[in-house]
Amino acid sequence: MTVSIIGTGQSNYTRHPAPGTTTAGVIAHAVRNALQEAGLKPSDVDGLAVSSFTLGPDHAIDLAWKMGLKLTWLMQDTNGGASAGGMLQHAVRAIEAGDASVIVLAAGDLMDGNAFSDLVANYNRATQDHLAPLPMHGPNALFAMLTTRQMDSLGLTREDYGRIAIAQREWAELNPGAVYRKPLTMDEYLAAPMVAAPLGRFDCVPPVTGADAVVLMADTRAGTPRAKILSVRASYNADQQDGDGLSTGLRLIAPGAWAESGLDPASVDVACVYDDYPAMVVAQLADLGILPAGEDPSVFIKRRVATHELPVNTSGGQLSAGQAGASGGMHGLTEAAAQLIGTAGARQVTARHAVVSGYGMVLYRYGACAAVSILEAAK
Incomplete structure (x- = not known):
């Protein structure tokens, strides 16, 4: 079936x-x-x-x-x-x-504003007891530290993250449902106010x-027209809190998902990955195997993501469409299915296979949950 x-x-x-x-x-x-x-x-x-x-x-x-x-x-x-x-x-x-x-x-x-403030202050017990009392607002400071670590580990620059945000904004320009559709330049990205260094305004997902x-x-x-579910796997792994945050639970489940689907990462025509911050786009593309091990991430971003050779987050992603609370993960699944069914409008790409990833639930430092789905267009 x-x-x-x-x-x-x-x-x-x-x-x-x-x-x-x-x-x-x-x-x-x-x-x-x-x-x-x-x-x-x-x-x-x-x-x-x-x-x-x-x-x-x-x-x-x-x-x-x-x-x-x-x-x-x-x-x-x-x-x-x-x-x-x-x-x-x-x-x-x-x-x-x-x-x-x-x-x-x-x-x-x-x-x-009120709902968002309440959410970030009372997300879970760790947030209430240890994070909310600090002079910080939400997870931005946590992911700023993760981003710095990723920059040091992979040799990435702010311009590399900017190329991800700009590429997604270009997709958002074609999406009437995206909240932010104004073209974004590298100069604007780099000059935006700092939220938590090295994260600027355009690195942080806007609540909508x-x-x-x-x-x-x-x-x-x-x-x-339909999008067949070839495989779907999920990981709920609290052990992720003990790592460096540079990999996600996707690394554990992606191999099984690819094997079940009968495909490999090179088969992907469109990728919708959870993009609360550009660093997490890089981490998930690597954990899924779409960013091949050993390839320079900066070169990959310039060659495949910035040029739209690999369509990534074709709705504009959460960075430009917005993060509607718990719908952040559903947003990518909805977009991938629309691309495969053929209802994506002006942003429609030619795609037979799509991968969708989700990442979330910051327990203390990093997300503890991850999921991957691999879809195929069919009639």
Whole structure:
């Protein structure tokens, strides 16, 4: 049995949500759009998985009730940037087992100034007890130290990271759903105010309000464009906190994912990797094997990413489209599926295979969760 994504949807990202905007509302909007693209109705859905930081005090079942869904399978994931891969893994198994036939995966958040401040101050116990009391705001300082370490280890410069941010901004210019679409130059990137050296303004993901959703089902009718799920793996590894942060849990799971898919990293036509900071784009491309071991990362960025020879984060990624809370990981899955289905509009590329990675849940220093999905275009 092959499980595929047959529809994608988004609730428009915005930096300043209108009065009356709710988390439940933006998630429901994304779900409606995804079902419409798939040619389905809410009554066709019997499975739902949701990830959100701000849905509370409601839960996934409350959201399902508000949307009028009657379900035989329900899941709520709390693992941030890795949640899309985790939900996808469970949903594929549920369809294969016959627990549901049409599953919607959705993620989103109302992320205004108050919500963001509360999130970064109360992310988990380690944050409350050890990070929030310090004169720092969110994870920027932690990833500034990681970025410095990566620069020293790989010989990268701020210009190298700038090429990643600029390349993604070029993709965002073609995406009407991206919050930041104004062209970005290297001079502007380098001159931007420092947030936590060496991270400048354009290195740090901007919080926005919005949601993303995809529709999964098996054995669609012949001729229906879809993104087949070739493999999906997830890693929940607290041991990552003891390392140097320069590699992620992807390094543990990527080999198995490639083997299960029957592909290798050279087969990838589009990569959607979790991009809260440019350094994490480099780390994940390396852990996935797309940045080959032994190749100069700076040369790779100049030759393949900056030129769009390898399309990376074709929506503009979170650095330009924005990070809608827990939808950060779902954003990449939605974009990759749209590229393979052929609904990416002006930013559409020719792609048969895509890889999506998620990274998230900073326990104390680094993300503890990771996920990878490998997709194939089919009709």
